[in-house]
Amino acid sequence: MSAKKLLLLAGDYVEDYEIMVPYQALSMLGFTVDAVCPGKKAGEHVLTAIHDFEGAQTYSEKPGHRFALTADFEGVDAADYAGLVIPGGRAPEYLRLDQRVIDLVRAFAGRPVAAVCHGAQVLAAARVIEGRTVSAYPACRPEVELAGGIYADIAVDDAVTDGWLVTAPAWPAHPRWLAQFIAVLGVQVAI
Template identity: 90%
Template structure:
């Protein structure tokens, strides 16, 4: 069974952690969801972000997402790829040197980042010269890190090598399909 690592933190976007976790598990991957400072069986709080006509997304309380592995014991060599959901978690996770080192270790493997997950990619300095999508408010960080911001529809995704990114959860079908392709798997419907 192939293993994937999913990076979580409190106030991760609800859909952006729940849907990839469930979809990738359904495809037969062991998805180890981890958070710095927390262990398997503990949880992170999620936030539900929605697009309701305001100048930015709205935020509502989400669910408790149960972690499936311990961040402190992760051995990156065991994983085929990395998933970085968005929400508010990336803004503080990117301050953790262990998170940055972990993300850099995946630079030569498939990485799927959505929404504010690009904040972690920028902090890890692995996007220079690469095309990256994210929630539009992350554009300055992508460009300051040397990335090329992909201004695409909210339900679209972009792949640059093994890096798959998207602006927000409405892109899940395309984002996950492109990530699965980057992992070398095929899904037929």
């Protein structure tokens, strides 16, 4: 396992900030971040969606960017990575239906995992959150609880760490979510 390599799960209509910001921030810290998507290869793209909180009963959605994948999903071996990042958006709703994704997520149980927003849907489907405190977008609360997780109803800009697992409700939590994740990875940043 390389302490410098992280795996990032992607899929079409992943939330734009929730894939772009962690990818860039973790890369800036010196990690090699392999962004993968089932059925796609390095150099191909996933489409992103921008979700915003504009006073409606749920978030709004607008077209985002084309995010370039950096590795092939087919060749991924969890043993090669120090941790896993699962962004939200709509991608988790169908990624969780792919048994290869579920097996991959299960292989990371007990090792550093960061999931934000709807990323908890993948964790719930993989059945790796039983007894763990997990934050997610509020609409995912039933799935977290049905999978045996303890839903953390926290502010949209907060995050929670439970052992190896770092979760947050949405992209406004990036500063706390990423800070907690790098702490679980054993990284210290001096300024």
